[in-house]
Structures are given as structure tokens and as C-alpha cells.
Amino acid sequence: MHAITIPVPGGPEALVWAEVPDPVPGAGEVLVEVVASAVNRADLLQRQGFYDPPPGASPYPGLECSGRIAALGPGVSGWAVGDEVCALLAGGGYAEKVCVPVGQLLPVPDGMDVVTAAALPEVTATVWSNVFMVAHLRPGETFLVHGGGSGIGTMAVQLAKAVGARVAVTAGGRDKLERCRELGADILIDYREQDFVEELHKVTGGVGADVVLDIVGAKYLQRNIDALAVNGRLAIIGLQGGRKSEIDLGKLLAKRAAVTATSLRGRPLAEKAAIVAAVREHVWPLIAGGRVRAVVDRTVPMRDAAAAHRVLEESVHVGKVLLTT
Template sequence: MQAIEITHPGAPDVLKICERPMPALKAGEVLIKVHAAGVNRPDVLQRTGNYPVPPGASDIPGLEVAGEIIDGDVSGSGFKIGDRVCALVQGGGYAEYCAAPAAQCLPVPKGWSMLEAASLPETFFTVYSNLFERARLSGDEVLLVQGGSSGIGVTAIQMAHALGHRVIATAGTDDKCRACEALGAERGINYRTEDFVEVVKSLTGGKGADVILDMVAGDYVAREIECMADDGRLVIIALLGGAKGTIDFGQILRRRLTVTGSTLRPRPVAFKQMVADKLRARVWPLLESGQIKPVIFQSFPLAEAAAAHTLMETSTHVGKIMLTVA
């Protein structure tokens, strides 16, 4: 089969089309004929040598695909050979064929194309598990999404808004802020020209955000603590601004704050199956009713994966960057 490999760590042009053997299936896995695959920032980190491939995972990049199940162990999964699915995978998405645990497959939502469905798994599993499992976002709580125009950000805004929560988002340009508002954020904050701490406090009557989804960390954490509501929860999912910062533990103590985080990729299949089940029950109906829409910025043929990574690194995109395979 044709696939994209990382010939050595480096700039986007280390991504080269190659011939690889078909994936070998393990117990509980299905073989997907890939129609489209999503590009995610962790793929960029993997390409530059900053995100080691977990043991047993394919070294081919790509964490999400959509396509047709053509072989494998479908017993007990509710799927059959020929079904159109999207799947969260541990690697191997940038290829014509990809192995996926059946437990990590979800049906292509009614009314969605394969390309659109391939944009779902990585950000929907990540956002759902962090907002609703780790941070327990509920009721009329206010969510602050840092990086609102990212693939993760557009998912978080739409999902939390569709489930009835107030959402505020930050982004790096005024245009990106307006895009966040069009997706359901009540206010996009341009973090380059405005102080998100002040804006969040003012929008919440001084109370602060109940939950913050953060991909920046570093010196953001101290500022986020300043604009968290009492009993607030901060979930760190990436370290784009650095892994270290100085925080006032007194605030955590006095105001009962929680600082937590997670990475999805190394979690076991059983955890991802639990998230898949919850997504299917709670979020898939919102995709099929049109309350949550695909946000695809641009797609590239598989052979042009390097151009897709170059675009992601310019950070001019709003939403998802995709690869079309078949």
C-alpha cells in the first residue's frame, strides 16, 4: 500500500510517500480502506522527533481516519464488513489502509462525508474526555477555550455550546476570534491585543471561568488561575507555551481549584471505548442534527502531506487540515 513515512526527524519535507506492507491486524482490530485522514498537531511533534511513537504503534503518522471496514474482527462491535466508519488510531492514518481497534470506531454520522467524518475522532475523543470526564463541565458553567481556532478549539467550542454551556475562546487574530464566535463562543478574545484575564472576569461578573481547556501552559497557568471561578478546573492538554511556570498555591488552597491534564494517545483501548460510547450517545446526535458542523480549512492529497504540515505550522488555519486518500 502507499503511505507517508517520516524519513528522519525534521522539516515538513521529511514526509515522503512510500510503499509499505499492509497493516497486520491484532485481536479486536479491523482493517479500514482509508478515504481520508486528519492532520493533527501531535503529528507535527512526531515528525520533528518530539513525540515518540508508543510501543506497538505504527511509525506511519496519523491518528484518525474515515473509510470502509474491509476485514478483521467485528464480533461484538456492532459493525460489519462494508460499514463506513471513522476511527481513532494510535498511528498509521496517513496510508491507504489502516488497522483500528473496532472499539475505537464510530459510524460516519448521517449526512457527513468520509472527509468530514475523518476530521472527528482525535479532537472529539480529546475534548470530550477532558471537558466532561476530567473537568466535569456541567450545568450553566462557563468554559474558557485557549486556542479556540485550532482543531481542538473549534471542537471544544461547538461541543460545549451545543450541550448548553457558555463558552469564551482565545485566538491570535481578530478574524479567528470572529470565527470562534460564529461557532458558538459568546466572545472571542484576541490574546495578542487583549488581556484574557480581564475580559473573562468582566464577562463573568468577576466570578471567572469554571473550566479552562488549555494547550499553552507555561506562564499562562498563573494567569488562568487568576481568572478561574472558585472550585474551577484547569485541564492542560499541551505545552505550546512551555512546560514550566510559577503559580500561587495559596489560590489553589483557598479557592479549591483543580489543575489537571492528560494525553489521549497512550490511554488503553478500554478507556477509548468508554469515550466512544459516550460520544455516540451524547454527541453523535448533535452531528446528525447539524448542531455541530464540520470545520475543515483545507484538504490535500495524501502525497502532499508535507504541504499540509507546512500549513499547520503557519497557524493561519481555523479548524481542521485533512488528507484525502481515495
């Protein structure tokens, strides 16, 4: 088969489409013939040499894919060769074939084509696990998501709105904010021109956000705590603004607030399977019912993955950038 390899870490040009050995499914795995994958920020870090795959994972980038089952490993039941699926991966999505632990498989949602389904696994698993399983967002609460125009952001807006939350977003520029409004965002904050803490407190009467989903990290840490309501929950899932920061613990104590930080890629298989099962139970019906949709900015041939990486680095996209085989 062919896959995107990284012989030497570096810029987008480091991604090389090359012939590599076919993977063979082990016990509890299925072999998926990949139709599409999607680009995530973690892929850019891996390309640069800053984010190695977990032990035992495929060396190729790609944290999600969609396609058709080509073979079943020993002990697999409930699936058949030819089934259209999408999958959460620890790596290997930028390839013509990939082996997937059976607990990380999802059926392509009813009414959706198999290419578009590649936009779903990583964002739905990340948002559902952090916003609902960890931070326990409830109907009527105020939810703030940074990077509202990203793949994570566009899914978070829709899921929070679907459960009855009031949704605030930050994004750069009116065009991205307008797209967020179309998806259901109630409060639009242009981080280039507005202070999100001030704007959020202004529109909430000084109360703040019950849940904040953050991709920025250190740069926003204290400001996110300032933005929280009493009993608020901050979920950190990215470090685009750095790894280290100081916080005022007195403010955290006074608000009886919680700060959590999670990653998905390196979790044990059982934890990933539990998250995927929850996504299938709670999110898939919302997609089938038309209340939540995949937001795809563009598709790019997989062999031209470098071009897709440049799109993410320039942050000119809204939603997901897909790679097609």
C-alpha cells in the first residue's frame, strides 16, 4: 500500500507519499481500506518531530479515517467485510489501509457519505468526552469554546446547542464568527479585537461561563479562570499557546472551580472504546436526525497532504480538512 511517511521531521514538505508494507489485523482488530482521513493539529506536531505516536501505534500520521472493512482479525464479531465505517485512531490514517481496534469503530451515520464521515471520529470523541463526560455541561448553562471555527469548535458549538446550552465562541474575524452563528453560537467574540473575559461577563451579567473548552493552554489559563462562573469547569485539550503558566489559586478556590486537562491519543484501548460507545449512543442519533452535521472546509488528495497541512497552519479553514485516497 501507499502511506504518508515522515523520513525526516520538518515543514509540510517532510510529508512523503511512499510505498510501505500492508498492515495485518491482529486479534480484536479490523483492517479498513481507507477512503478518507482528516488533518488534526496533532498531525502537524508529529510532522515536526514533537509528538511521537504511542507505543505500538502506526508510525504514519492520521488520527481518524473512514472507509470499508477489508478483513476481520481473530475474535472480531458484529462487523462484516464491506461495512462502511469511520474510526478513531492512534495513528495511520494517512494511508490506503489501516488496522483499527474494534472498539474504536463506528458505522457511517445514516444519510452521510463515507468521505464526509472521516470528519467525525476525532472531534466527536474529543468534544463528547471533555465537555459532557468530564465537564458535565448541562442544559441552560453557558459554554465557551475557543477556536470556534476549527474542527473541534464547529462540533462543540453544535453539540452544546443540541443539549440546550447557551454557546459563546471566540474566533478570528467576522467571517468565521458568522459561520459559528449559523451553527448555533449565541455569543460571538473576535479575539483579535475583543477581550473574551470582558465580553463574556458583559453578556452574562458578570456570571461567566459554566464550562470552557480550551485549545490554547498557557496563554489563556488565568483568563479562562477569570471567565469561569462559580462552580465552573475548565477543560484544556490543546497547548497552542504554550505549556507553562502561573495561576491565582485564590480565584480558583473562591469560584470552587475545576481545571482538567486531557488527551485522547495515548489512552488505553478500554477508555477509547468507552468514549466511542458513548459517541455512538449520544451523538450519532443527533447526526442522523439532522441536528448536528460534519463541517468540511475542503478535501485534498492524500498524496498532497502537505497542502492540507499548510491550510491548517494558516488557519484559513472552517471545520475539517479531509484527505482522500
